[in-house]
Amino acid sequence: MVSMNPDGYNRSIEEVGLNGGACYGYVGRYNKNRVDLNRNFPDYFTPNQDKREPETVAVMDWIARNPFILCANLHGGALVANYPYDNYANANVLPNYSATKDDDVFRYLARKFSFSHQNMFLGVPCSSNEQGFPKGITNGAAWYPVGGGMQDFSYIVGNCMELTLEIGCCKFPHDDEIERNWIANKDALINYLMSVHMGVKGTVRDEETKRPIERALVSIENRDHPRFTTEHGEFWRLLLPKTYTLQVNGQEMCRWMTTLSFRSLQTNTMQWRWSSLWEVQLQPLKFG
Template identity: 50%
Template sequence: MWKVFQICFLLITAAYSASVASSSSNDFVHHNYDAMIAFMEKVRSDYPHITRMYSIGKSVQGRSLMVLEISDNPGIHEVGEPEVKYVGNMHGNEVIGRELILHLSRYLCKNYEKDAEIRRFIDNTRIHLLPSMNPDGYERAIEGDAQGVRGRRNANNIDLNRNFPDFVYRYGRTAEESSKNAEPETRALMNWIVRSPFVISANLHGGSLVANYPYDTNPGSVRRYSATNDDDVFRFISKSYSLTHRRMAKSGPACPHQRDGESFKDGITNGANWYPVNGGMQDFNYKRSNCFEITLELSCVKYPLAKEIRSFWEDNKYAMLNFLKQAHRGVKGVVRDEKGSGIPNARIMIEDRKTVTTAKDGDFWRILLPGTYTIRVEAEGYEPVEKTVTVTNEKPSEISVTLRR
């Protein structure tokens, strides 16, 4: 079924790709911090009606962590509209995700008026793009670095993907205790993740070629499969990327001569089953927010040569779109009180699955695979309500819930 899906998707995307204006070869270069900001500013100025730039914080050395938002109503959370994100360059010397996010931003904006599929996606999705989480590390990294570590860490010599508190929550510590040593970049991401109603996300890395999904760790930090309560969903959304990517799901070693020539069935892996990581960002997303995040390893070489960037873009562009579209899968709805006002922080509960909560206007999104589910909705001071909903592949199922005090 997945191979059929992949073929159909590529045929559809190929049909409208002809309408996309080709980019100059001069665009496929590595962008240092100033050039990256200039690129984002150019997209914002060229398409002011669908874009906004904002900062979520600063790095150790004072560089702003800038996000480019793409939406038909930038700066506004629209009721019923899911929010999605891509984060690149968490490890400063793993750079291809940074470039792909920049090119995705322009690709989406250039085609908003030209392509009905992209316009529909932008009109119904609020997209947040953070090309670089570790701009300080990037400035120290070296083009051509295959598997090195120069620039990997932030300016305080901390690995940001070992700096999140998620894994210690599972050992019973408080948020205050587990956040004491968070770096400024980590704190900025934590605050952004917790305050925003993100539904789906990917963290873009380099050094292998695989879609990696939670959990990244387990008690004892041993190498074994560590499944979340939504393992089926994570496997599905990971395949939505790997099977649309031009090379990720091919048989044989993902990166010959690296990691003993490891191969990954369908181009995906459970994080802890590959190798355990304590304090990773994808686990934090799942445990402390509504967001389903995976980690994408997109290049066998950490800092590829500039002449290879175009090829990476062709490998990934349809997969990047297809992955974000999974935010529109499952169930969505609004929880209101008897006066019709949305109820924030209501709990959307499904047995043996992660509980998600409503956003400030009472709306919610819950990624689920096809099937029939009993959903229990609870909020402080209200009588709970249960509803049965059937999920299909065609479009998200919608429910409206009224809670009475």
């Protein structure tokens, strides 16, 4: 998706971009109705009754219809890889680390992007009056709590591992800086996307008919946030090297379990390769 907020983007070009660029301007942050779309999603921790904007509804529908596994939304105005959660229970304005059940995977993904970036990993602040980020990463709520953000919605509702990547200090850089920004971020973006192949993936089928089973529940023992299979019986679960118990449950099917053990094929700290491919066959329950 090129832009979730095309109206705001057009306004930013007209009011900011044509005047020579701006690093910290807020013109263009809001949509046509003056709503910040990255505060407009349903929130897990602080339920909000705000009217959903058309752009928000379109993205929510897009996430619901597509089994995305790994995502990133790109922002400007800082240089850091930000991972969920963005919010926490009974949140106020104070920063507070808010970990998901996949915190280990999120921290790995954030570090992988940061250390593949030209200089994000240095953690240098964009200006003297701003904070730096150790290793170029931060938990969202540990930076500042945000309710109604897109990355928390993608993870909780869409089962997608999503980071918010602040890829440059300037929100609206000069045209002649675009190539330099691309060079700074290119390797990090490619390496981040390659992470979609780590962990476990496979298909679930009926042992008798060999047909794919849709909406079978795929879970990792002692780790919340299970996944459902697609209409083609597919599933994916991003995991780090460790031993896990994988469990698959289908409606009116016998439960299936196995032990997974991933070994790191490590060449350097940010270039691991590990994955496990399974074709699960569930036996129908026999009644009577």
